[in-house]
Amino acid sequence: TANIIPAVLGGASEVLDLGRKERFFTAAQRRALLLRSATCEAEGCDIPGTWAEAHHWIAWAQGGATDLDNAALLCSHHHHRAHDSTYLHERLPNGDIRFARRT
Numbered sequence: 001t002a003n004i005i006p007a008v009l010g011g012a013s014e015v016l017d018l019g020r021k022e023r024f025f026t027a028a029q030r031r032a033l034l035l036r037s038a039t040c041e042a043e044g045c046d047i048p049g050t051w052a053e054a055h056h057w058i059a060w061a062q063g064g065a066t067d068l069d070n071a072a073l074l075c076s077h078h079h080h081r082a083h084d085s086t087y088l089h090e091r092l093p094n095g096d097i098r099f100a101r102r103t
Helices: 027-036 076-082
Strands: 015-017 053-056 071-074 087-091 097-101
Touching: 027 053, 027 071, 053 076, 071 076, 076 087, 076 097
Parallel strands: none
Antiparallel strands: 053 071, 087 097
16 A cells, blocks of 8 residues: 555666556656667667657556566557557567567
């Protein structure tokens, strides 16, 4: 009931892992994601990460945490595709995300 969560701090004591307490990614988290991925994380996409949206790999509404390990930077096109039930998506060993139409 106290809503206590562990916090992982970045450089200037900025909180980078928010657990389930917050739904939206913070500016500090987005900066950390940009360090990890300079572009949209979809395979072959070169849209700059500064234009991308932070996406929960496991949806927040389904219990996903607002943490860097559960985040992906996706351009608007691929973010919509990630929420489109006609597409499957998987994270590749190199960190890219591959989208494929369901058969």
